[in-house]
Each structure stands twice: as structure tokens, then as C-alpha cells.
Amino acid sequence: MALHIIDRRLSGKNKSIGNRERFLRRYKAQIQDAVRRAVDGRGIRDIERSENITIPRKDIGEPLFQHGQGGIRETVHPGNTEYLRGDRIARPPGGAGGPGGQASGSGEGDDDFSFTLSKEEFLQLFFEDLALPHLLRTQIGDNPEWKSHRAGFTHDGTPNNLSIVRSMRGALGRRIAVGQAPRRTLVQKQALLVEREREKPQDVDVVEALRAEILALQGRLKRIPYLDPIDLRFRNRVRVPVPTSKAVMFCLMDVSGSMDQARKDLAKRFFILLYLFLTRHYDKIDIVFIRHHTQAQEVDEEGFFHATETGGTVVSSALVLMQQIIVARYPSGEWNIYGAQASDGDNYNNDSTRCRELLAEGILPLVRYFAYVQVVEEEQNLWTEYQQLEQAHANFAMRKATSADQIYPVFRNLFRKQRVPA
């Protein structure tokens, strides 16, 4: 009896992953609800974490034919301390079994079924049926990056691409193929000649004729070229477009006195959603934070969300800075540029027109998408100016969001899957 000890530790981990997927698929509606609630209700910092999902147990049970309450049943229990035969005991509430609450069969009671979605699964559901705007066009249209890779062999090309092995192999094959028939005839004729010479050497004409034929065949075989131009094969290379995997995201936010903490929070949520969204599509993402009041400055994340400033508002200052940064660091040929602007709509009157012009002429042609979110309801001149942009430019979108639970719908709305003709 031979013993086998098999080390299975490295093989077949996560065998249940398929089952888990099926489970998630089945309860997708409930899970998506929970995801939505989580996004609405929780702080921004938690969003990228995994999420606990709870599903009512009644929705998840698998029914079986079982005995219900009632009828006559007799159960045996261990650990009797006080009972004698014939003792009567008040029926415990719930009625099941004997004293001390015998297990009600299902064991776990009616707790809801809860489990944890991994970060990936959470984001997957979170961004389901959202698509990156204009992604299609980015990949197929004016794609700036090319990669060349091998694509078999061709008949013509430059000498430095000549594939010698391949060419010689072709030549050998051709020589064999072309020479096949004459060679066969030659062998036959030679055999015939030998036979004739031995048996009827007096038949000179016939022998001579045979000799001539053999000579001709030999000549023909000799004339088969060793290497023919049609044998030549050249290594082929093709250029294929590679989608740019780099993206930069500009976050523009008004930090003037009119933006209180609640409004900043709203804006923050929006930026974080956008960031998470981009991480799903691009390998490398740069984020540029630009905050502005009357002047704009590029800051780090901490300074962006948490510094408080006061003063008036000149929105165009931020747009100018953004344009400068694009020109200086992010050539639009190499980077997918996204812009997101959040503001309460306050601006100096004549500046709003300038903003529109800056966007229309300077920024929108360079970026994939520019989204503007206004965190208050009332429409000021910035809003009306921007509205003109929205009609004229497909890659510009604007929405209002005034409370935390609106951010997510607005976000979904902005980035709804759209069919973009290639």
C-alpha cells in the first residue's frame, strides 16, 4: 500500500471563484442597490475600499421540503439535572423542541446574509454600464502612438529584410517540384537505354534517339534555377496603432470664500469618482490639482481639498493655468486629457465670457472630455455662458449637483455609455 502525499497548495486556488461570480450575478440587483447606497451615504475616503453587502436571508434561501411546526415530536437531550418522568414544562416561545432552545434546524436563525465585496468587484459594479467618453475615437481615430510588429512574410521588400532561410526553403521546394516529372522520365529512359544496349545493340537508331532524349532531359534539369526571384521572402512588419494608456486629469476647483466646506465636499466626491473611473481605463494617470480664487495655483491633493482661502473669484485664471500646463507638460498627442471643474457658479461678470472663449478655443480642442459641475442650484452668468458651449461641443458636459446623493447620478449621467461613431 503505497502512500501518496500530494502537495496541492500551489494548485487550484480560488476554485470557488466561478461559483462566487454566479452568486454575484444572481443577486446583482440587490448588490447594486447596496453599492449605490454606499456611494451616496459614505465618506469619500472609504469609497475605494471593499464594501459590506447585506441581502435579506429570505431572498437568498434555497427552499426544501421540510417539516414545519406542529404535530407530535419527541426529542432526546443530554444533561438532565432536574426532570423526572411526567414533568410538564411550559412550551418555550418559538415552540421548537425542548427547553434550552433546541437548535431550530437552520441553526443560524434569520440573520441577513452579509458578505464583503472586494475592491475590484465593488468598482466593477460601481462603474457598470459607464463607459469612458469618446474612448472609441481615441483608439481608432487620431491615434498618435504606433507600434510595429512582425506579420509574417511578403514577396517583396528591402534586401535587409530578406529572410534567407525562408527563401532557400522555398527554392528547394520549387526545385523538387519542377524537377519531379523530368527526373522521373529520365530514370525510365536510362533504364530503357541500358536494356536496349544489352538486348538489341544493333538497333542503333533507337539507342541514339534515347540518348538524345536523355541528354535533353538532363539539360532541362540543369536549367532549373537554383534560386528564382519568386523564391524570395522578406520579413514583413506592420505598424499598428496602440491606444494611449496615459491619461491626465485636471481638477479645477473654486476655493473662494463662497465655497464652504459642504460645497467643497460635493466637488471632492465628483473628482474622486472621476479618478476612480479613469483608473479603470488607463494604466497611468496623472492628476493635476488647480485651485483658484482670483488667482490660480497648482497644488497637491492635500492643499486642494483642505486649504481654506477667501476672496473673490476669477475662473478664467484656472483655465489659463490649465492650458499652460497642458502645453508645457502634457502634449495632447500623447496624453488623454480630461478636465473636471467644480464651482459654485460665482464669477466676475465679464470673466465668464472669457472663460467660454478660453474653453472653446484653447482647451476643448485638446481634451477628451471636460465636465463642469455646479454645486448650487441658482444659475449665474458662468452657467449661461457654459450652456452655449454645451451645445457646440460634444466633449463638454455640465450638470448641477446640490447634495451628496445627487453626485453619483450626475456622474453617471455625464459618463453615460454613448455610441460614438468611429
Added chain:
Amino acid sequence: MMTSPLASPARAARPLPDASDWTFELIDRYHEVIRQTAERYGLDTYPNQLEIISAEQMMDAYASVGMPVNYRHWSYGKEFIATEKRYRRGHMGLAYEIVINSNPCISYLMEENTTVMQALVIAHAAYGHNSFFKGNYLFRMWTDASSIIDYLVYARNYVSECEERHGMEAVETLLDSCHALANFGVDRYRRPSRRTLAQEMAESRAREEHAQQQVNDLWRTVPVREEKAPAAQAAQRFPAEPQENLLYFFEKSAPLLEPWQREIVRIVRKVAQYFYPQRQSQVMNEGWATFWHHRLLNTLYDDGHLSDGAMLEWLTSHTNVIFQPPVDHRAYSGINPYALGFAMYSDIRRICEHPTDEDRAWFPEIAGAPWLPTLDHAMRNYKDESFIGQFLSPRLMREMRLFAIHDDERKSELEVSAIHDTAGYQRLRQSLSQQYDLGTREPNIQVWNVNLRGDRTLTLRHSQYQDRPLGDTTLEVLRHAARLWGFGVNLESVNSAGSVARNWSVGAPA
């Protein structure tokens, strides 16, 4: 069959190392002495295959009902998620082992276990459970250890092929319906035939073709000659006799199922059948394995193979496993099958070796007999119900302080119907034995009739045991049954007086 263990060899010079980190070499050495010791006791086992797995793989195995492969279904995903959560929160430890009734017998050892725990697992699973699988009549009769893994591989491939061809949705709903009825997909009395995987596959193909060509009784529309028509047909029942295997009935007779659907019904039925013996022999099986790891490791110690530290370590977990909280204990949740089984086998041995007068009166044929063959007999020829009915001794009832509670819904109070005294022994033993009888634990539902002349409604009949009604999920299950049947389904619940106490019905699925 040996009547007493072989003599022990010379005492080992020094105990096996009990380092907490195991190595393959160490497991091999432990296994070797355990094997030799088991041989001395005449344990007859399938060849062993030990597999080292990680905790995550253990959870995977948990989720797919302990099998190394299984077809995919969301309910296993649910099980996995629940297990994982409980484990991560520390609500439960994982079992130290899983053992599969196959030939060779596969035992999973978890890598987290210490060396001594691995030895415990080997003794428990690879020799205890293994010999039970090989010896017990239920397993011999109902399961084919050599082909189960192959069959599950086939099932998995077949189901995933169906998913590709007919869509996940369709397969999932079908499996849901089958799972709802899986406990009623077993033959309780008929012995299944043994087939190899190749036969199984060839036959599955042939079955598919044949079954669909068959003229189904339900579809028989060829006109019948006038003279013998009405009376004969009205009297004709279908099925001719009630059938207890609902899934088998659907597989063979449901008119609207497609061939692949029939095959999936069959797969669920086969798997349910494979687990049927396990559900009937939990106390015996666990008790047997526990008794033998206890016996083997003790013998190992006596022979000088185990150090004192190792001894204490496995005894700790042994004690935890066989802990039986009393009824008023917070942790009480019914009788612990390990505790009861272990106590009963130990008690049988005691009756053989040191019988009292009481034992002689209760167990005249085993009192004073050699214990090894007696135990072997008790393992081979019983299931939980009959094992308890036969071997539960008055002394054990006293030790466990068993008592029975009689719950009659017509009375306002529960009654203590028997306790561990002379008047109560018989009744206690009978009650406990009944408690492990699958026939009374699960409702008795059979295929009763099909309305052949009308709308093909299927009638199932539940014969109440002790007037116990059916639970809340009945209607839900009935919907699943209707989905398989393709037409309406009725369920009558018949009480002990023979009248229909309750009726459920669902219409034909849309």
C-alpha cells in the same frame, strides 16, 4: 477477521519528533507508524492519498460540499462566501480535515496544522473514516468509491457545456429546481448499478437520443379502439404505483424536458444518491473515526512513538471535539455526533471487556465477546438509526443523562416522557434512534398521480408522520417541481387519519 490486536512490537527507542512545523518526511514517518498500528488492529482501508492544502483551498472544498470537483452553481458561491466570512471573523475554525469517500481515499491535510495535528488527522480520516467507507454496508451498497471523482468531473464538464450552449440562466434555474428536490432524488431501497465513466458517457449519449424518441405515455394520442376505451383508461393510473424518487420520475416522465435537462436532473440525482449514506451515518461515521484516532494514537504512545507533549496536544483537540454541552448550556445545539458516536463505540468495547450484570441482560450476545470483531460488526452492518437502536446502553444513557421531551401541539405543555431510569431506557433508546431516522426527519412525499386525461396536473402526496405539517417553503419547492414537470403540480398533505389536511397547488409554469 482478527479477534484481538496483534502483539505490540518492541518499544520505540525514542519518540517521533513533535516539532510544530511539519515536513513531508515527518508526515511520512508518522503515517508509517500509524499504518503499522492500524494493521495490528486489522483496519481494512482503501489505499490512502494524503493531500496538503491551504486554508483557502479548504474553504473551496467546504463550499463544494467537500468534493474536490463539482459543477458550478451560485449556491456553492454563497456557501463559500459565508464560510469565508465566518472564518475571517474567527467565528469558526476550519475542520482539520476533509476526507473523500473515493478509491484511493483522499484526505486533505491543512497546511496550518502542526505535526501532531497532522498525525491526528491521518489517524482520524485516513484510517478511521477510510475504513468506515470501505466497510459500512450503506457505502458498499450505494456509493461507488472508485468512480465518484470521475463522475463529478464528467458532471462539471457537462454542466459547463450546457451553460455554453443554452445559457447560464437556463442551467441555473434548472439546477435550482433540482437542488430543491435533491433530497427526494434518492432511491431508498433499490440498489444502483455500477458503471464506469466511459459507460456512463456512452450511455448518456444513447439515453438522450432514446428518451426523446420514446413515445411518452402522456403524449399517447393514437386513438384507442372504442370498445375498451373509457373504462380501462379511467382506471389507469400513472404512475401505476406511487414513486418516492421525485427526480427520477421527472427525469423519465416529465414531458417537456429537453435531453440535456434530463441529463442534468440525472446528475443532481446521482450526486444526491452519493451523499445519501453520509446523511444516514453521521454518528456512526464520526464516532468510528474518533474512536480509532483515539485508539491508534494511544497505542502509539504506549509503543513509545509519541512524546508527552504530542500526547497532550492531540488530547486537547480530541476533548474539544467530543465535548457535549448539556441541555442548559449556552452552547447547546443538539447532540454532538462525535460525542455520541465516540461514547457508543467506547461503550461497546467496555461491554465486551468488562460487562456488568446489566450489560449481560441487555446485550447477551456481545457481553464478554472479543471486542474487535464486535466493533467491526457494529460498524459494518448498521446505520445511525439501527446502531443506536441496537447498541445504546443504559449505562451510557445514565452517563449522558439523556431525557426525552414529548411535544404534542394539541397540549399546552411539553412533557418529559422518559429519563435515564429503568422505566425510561427502552423509550429513550427508541426516541433517539428515531431522531436519526431520515425517513422521519424528512417528510414523506411521493408521486401520487398524473391527470392523464385532463391538463396533466401532477399530484404529489405527503403522508404526515406523527401529524407533522410541512414547513413554510413548501409552495416555493412546489414551484420548482412545476418547472421540472412543465404543467401544474398539486401537493396533498394527508394526516394520520387518512384525510387530506392541506392542499397546495401551483399552475403550469409560464
